[in-house]
Amino acid sequence: MARHAFTDRVIQTVRDIPAGKVATYGQIARLAGSPRAARQVARILHACSAKEGLPWHRVVNREGRIALKPFQGFEEQRRLLEREGIRLDSSGAIDLRRFLWLPRQP
DNA sequence: CATATGACGATAT
DNA sequence: AATATCGCCATAT
Secondary structure, eight states: OOOOHHHHHHHHHHHHSOTTOBEEHHHHHHHTTOTTOHHHHHHHHHHHHHHHTOOGGGEEOTTSBOOSOTTTTHHHHHHHHHHTTOOOOTTSBOOHHHHBOOTTOO
């Protein structure tokens, strides 16, 4: 069933994140057309990631850290990322210089 | 219309 | 640096 425009664009943008790359909540919000709606991206993922079959694990916060809390998804997200070759460093952060998705870059 | 929510982000302390 | 607070805003109710 169809949803409202912003939600649809967020879902589509998340689907566009390639394997082996990550995007930030704020980045998804900007790409979906509402630059300050990062929290809404989180809300949408919380509500729809499983239902929509999204690659939700490719979305992290601005510091390259997994936003989910331990035993509330953190471990699963780390496993899914590492399966794609995305490793967390000793402090638990992803190197965004290597792994951040840069859409429409030549 | 009023309030609550949310896996954020920026700024202040 | 780590924590607290505030601003943000589309949806849900």
